[in-house]
Amino acid sequence: MKSDTPLLEVKNLDVRFAVRGGDLTALRGISFSLDKGERLGLVGESGAGKSVAAFSILNLIARPGYIAGGQILLEGKDLAAMSERELRKIRGNRIAMIFQDPMMTLNPVLTIGTQMVEAIKAHRRISTKAARDIALDKLRKVQIPSPEKRLDQYPHELSGGMRQRVIIAIALLLDPEIIVADEPTTALDVTIQAEIMALLLDLCEQENVALMLITHDLGVVSQVTQRMLVMYSGRIIEQGPTREIINDAQHPYTQGLINALPQMGEPGARLFQIPGSMPSLKNVPTGCPFHPRCDFATDQCRQTMPEYVRSGNVDVACYEVSNLIEQEKRMQEAGS
Amino acid sequence: MTTATLSRWNRFRESFLWYSFKRDKVAIASFIVLLLMVFAAVFAPLFAPTNPYDLAQIDIMNSELPPVGMSGADPAFPLGTDAQGRDMLSTILYGTRVSLLIGFGAVVLQAVLGILFGLLAGYMGGKVDSILMRIADVQLSFSTLMVAIIVGAVFKASFGNLMFGEIAIYMLIFIIGVAEWPQIARTVRASVLAEKKKEYVDAAKVMGFRTNRIMFRHILPNTLSPIFVIATVQIANAIISEAALSFLGLGMPETQPSLGSLIKSGFDYIQSGSWWITLIPGLVLVVLVLVINLLGDWLRDVMNPRLYKG
Amino acid sequence: MTSPLVEIRGLEKRFDLSGSLLEQITFKGGRFQRKQEAVHAINGVDLQVHKGEALCVVGESGCGKSTVARTVMGLLSPSAGEVHYDGQRIDNLKGRDVLPYRRKMQMIFQNPYASLNPRMTIQQTLEEPIHFHRPELSRDEVRGKVQEVMASVGIDPDWGSRFGHEFSGGQRQRIAIARALAVDPEFIVADEPISALDVSIQAQVLNLLMEAQETRNLTYLFITHDLAVVEHFGTRVAVMYLGRVCELAETKTLFAEPRHPYTQALLSAIPKLEDDRPNYIRLQGEVPTPVNLPSGCVFHGRCPYANDRCRQQIPQLITTDSGTQVACHAVEEGRL
Numbered sequence: 001m002k003s004d005t006p007l008l009e010v011k012n013l014d015v016r017f018a019v020r021g022g023d024l025t026a027l028r029g030i031s032f033s034l035d036k037g038e039r040l041g042l043v044g045e046s047g048a049g050k051s052v053a054a055f056s057i058l059n060l061i062a063r064p065g066y067i068a069g070g071q072i073l074l075e076g077k078d079l080a081a082m083s084e085r086e087l088r089k090i091r092g093n094r095i096a097m098i099f100q101d102p103m104m105t106l107n108p109v110l111t112i113g114t115q116m117v118e119a120i121k122a123h124r125r126i127s128t129k130a131a132r133d134i135a136l137d138k139l140r141k142v143q144i145p146s147p148e149k150r151l152d153q154y155p156h157e158l159s160g161g162m163r164q165r166v167i168i169a170i171a172l173l174l175d176p177e178i179i180v181a182d183e184p185t186t187a188l189d190v191t192i193q194a195e196i197m198a199l200l201l202d203l204c205e206q207e208n209v210a211l212m213l214i215t216h217d218l219g220v221v222s223q224v225t226q227r228m229l230v231m232y233s234g235r236i237i238e239q240g241p242t243r244e245i246i247n248d249a250q251h252p253y254t255q256g257l258i259n260a261l262p263q264m265g266e267p268g269a270r271l272f273q274i275p276g277s278m279p280s281l282k283n284v285p286t287g288c289p290f291h292p293r294c295d296f297a298t299d300q301c302r303q304t305m306p307e308y309v310r311s312g313n314v315d316v317a318c319y320e321v322s323n324l325i326e327q328e329k330r331m332q333e334a335g336s
Numbered sequence: 337m338t339t340a341t342l343s344r345w346n347r348f349r350e351s352f353l354w355y356s357f358k359r360d361k362v363a364i365a366s367f368i369v370l371l372l373m374v375f376a377a378v379f380a381p382l383f384a385p386t387n388p389y390d391l392a393q394i395d396i397m398n399s400e401l402p403p404v405g406m407s408g409a410d411p412a413f414p415l416g417t418d419a420q421g422r423d424m425l426s427t428i429l430y431g432t433r434v435s436l437l438i439g440f441g442a443v444v445l446q447a448v449l450g451i452l453f454g455l456l457a458g459y460m461g462g463k464v465d466s467i468l469m470r471i472a473d474v475q476l477s478f479s480t481l482m483v484a485i486i487v488g489a490v491f492k493a494s495f496g497n498l499m500f501g502e503i504a505i506y507m508l509i510f511i512i513g514v515a516e517w518p519q520i521a522r523t524v525r526a527s528v529l530a531e532k533k534k535e536y537v538d539a540a541k542v543m544g545f546r547t548n549r550i551m552f553r554h555i556l557p558n559t560l561s562p563i564f565v566i567a568t569v570q571i572a573n574a575i576i577s578e579a580a581l582s583f584l585g586l587g588m589p590e591t592q593p594s595l596g597s598l599i600k601s602g603f604d605y606i607q608s609g610s611w612w613i614t615l616i617p618g619l620v621l622v623v624l625v626l627v628i629n630l631l632g633d634w635l636r637d638v639m640n641p642r643l644y645k646g
Numbered sequence: 647m648t649s650p651l652v653e654i655r656g657l658e659k660r661f662d663l664s665g666s667l668l669e670q671i672t673f674k675g676g677r678f679q680r681k682q683e684a685v686h687a688i689n690g691v692d693l694q695v696h697k698g699e700a701l702c703v704v705g706e707s708g709c710g711k712s713t714v715a716r717t718v719m720g721l722l723s724p725s726a727g728e729v730h731y732d733g734q735r736i737d738n739l740k741g742r743d744v745l746p747y748r749r750k751m752q753m754i755f756q757n758p759y760a761s762l763n764p765r766m767t768i769q770q771t772l773e774e775p776i777h778f779h780r781p782e783l784s785r786d787e788v789r790g791k792v793q794e795v796m797a798s799v800g801i802d803p804d805w806g807s808r809f810g811h812e813f814s815g816g817q818r819q820r821i822a823i824a825r826a827l828a829v830d831p832e833f834i835v836a837d838e839p840i841s842a843l844d845v846s847i848q849a850q851v852l853n854l855l856m857e858a859q860e861t862r863n864l865t866y867l868f869i870t871h872d873l874a875v876v877e878h879f880g881t882r883v884a885v886m887y888l889g890r891v892c893e894l895a896e897t898k899t900l901f902a903e904p905r906h907p908y909t910q911a912l913l914s915a916i917p918k919l920e921d922d923r924p925n926y927i928r929l930q931g932e933v934p935t936p937v938n939l940p941s942g943c944v945f946h947g948r949c950p951y952a953n954d955r956c957r958q959q960i961p962q963l964i965t966t967d968s969g970t971q972v973a974c975h976a977v978e979e980g981r982l
Contacts, residue, residue: 197924216844222922257845272849277814542719542720544778558763
């Protein structure tokens, strides 16, 4: 069911932070798209820029950060160029956001009901009664027991898992087309995390909502998403169908990330490890930002940033991969 | 050794403190003014044309001369003279010295008491905390003035008026120090409570270090920045307290005037037209307190952990 | 089997919630009442850690696993029960008598950003414990020891004059490990040592811990919520729920054949790379608060197999044929 223009298309997005001693580049030439009802995973370690990417989709980058270039097209309209007023109509309405910490969204001194009704009435001219009905309906959808009672409760009266369900209900209030979820289950326990993830997945499928899931957990990404992006040092280094990347990662960093998981190692044996750590934004290495940690790094990697090459359905930014592909091509040509 | 101090200097040059200082014109101006005043006051004997403490240099015939630029002024006394014929410039320099000495001294005493009690209360918690903090509450509920009147009376009664003049400085340091230590104690306690939850304190406990070592070597250095901020403001407060006490006649005697007692001594003559005896030391006091407070505000902004994350 | 290195017997820990005597007294229905409330963090835990093994304690937040760690290390004093080290009771030792055990038992903390004193250089941080515990060493010997221990955790010894904040999270955790190793301990309690770290760094730190175990013949009590890590790292596993151990087994046995319904649910909730959808055993509700403990088996409220006996009688650990110890009436009765 692919239409010609994707629902959301990010083109060559650059985000910078103005700090003392010059600008830091937080995102460099980020490009990806999200189709209607598609579930996209955004993976990376802290400092990779995945949260900045999530915030920039809503044009929510706060000072000293700013969008230095590129476009964020929601059905062809550029969010990066919109006024604050126009953006408000989109935020929460067409694109909703779920944060890691529920308390970032919930106001502790207002009841759940008040907050939900307010959120609806900010975008639609309907009566409080009607808004309350919508709120109730959404609370039922996220399978909260006795939803009528919850409307009159305060956030602190709910458990962590319950709060995250309320957050999902709030995200769904205005029937958004896209939900951006930034580490929605990281603060939760394993069993609760599995439930919330399954719920989010079911709801997105039922309502045909596109989901952009930001997480560091490769297991969750593999369970929930159809396509994934891997970020490193403010750049997308690999993107493609989730299954293909998980089963056969191309970029050495993605490979390392997967192989470093304890579930991939033989119990008791040494785990695969990527040496070193992610560079800080203040001193990103020249060329491919991963080269100081990469086993395959050559002079080419140290000097210039690799362009994307396609391997199968996966786009990778790595000279090693592009060289391999070219070699194969030559072999085939020589063979034929 | 030199490399160590050099690297410390470099560290400071690269620090956020230095960076924000360079960019804050108010802070730079305040710092320069304060530095000049402190320098002039500390080296008052070098700069002052006369020694106001030396009765032999005073001539009563020179009393109430106006500052230069007014009719009847004597160029030997650029800021005029007071009712006893002392040179105002010299008296103000010496007075600033006394005021600063009392301000710093009182804050050092406050800091010693406040850090000790604040550390104990915050780290020990429980009963020690309750008792110490109740004492602090009681202390704060007495006004500084009341303490000063009582202590002053006791001192005067036991040492006599002559001796009193010599020990007045120490008495004022004692009074202001004791009256205001709870401010610092509370600040220290609050930051100790925050610090002692951190894991490096647990790590020190697991190492088996004794309580004193953990309190003074591990926790105290991490509570210094709020202490530094509040101590700066407290110096200004102490100088004002001293001026108020002296103005009311509870502080420095006129033979060894501080800024406060200078203002007071001139106050009797303000009706007769000699406004400069009160106004000039008053201005000096205002400028002194203002620059210290401005520096304190700047420090608070810089060291506020909510604004600055390292 | 030889006698255990560390033994915990009947450990209980309550945290008083009700404050001072004045705050406990309430006026209700014309009468003064004294009301006392406490968090029951641990309720009767028996564990033995054998020399050379890594005993992992897993559970979700609030299960009391960190309290066990802190009580063993003497950071908390138990409300009831005993802690023994090498046959000697240590939880009631005072003053100088504790010092020898402080050298033999060390701890690694969760948050590498808080566990290093921000005002001390790395050199000072590492020198202090050696000076303290081995005053007979000369300055040069201490310095040599610091160099050796820094090198062994993969930190360049020339970086000693730097402060903690100049290092990345993974490097800080290495330094924290170096501090624990500096006094040549036999036994290390690691309280979630990798959960604050990025995936690629987690593997580095786990490898380091395993290396140290081999070269220094260490014994670990390893606290974690991550079962994948347990499978890789642990010799034996204790699963805790609401302050009680519900299952204790060899790692292989536990993962191959989990017996307790809670362990089964926990294992099923790990997001696996090969899964396409979240695939987990659904539990009812959430973990009850440890303030008012449920009667009988603490898990009965969420257990699909609970019956009247479970609601009334507390199950004790029984040993099954495979050597697994499990506290469950259903297993005992053969219902499960």
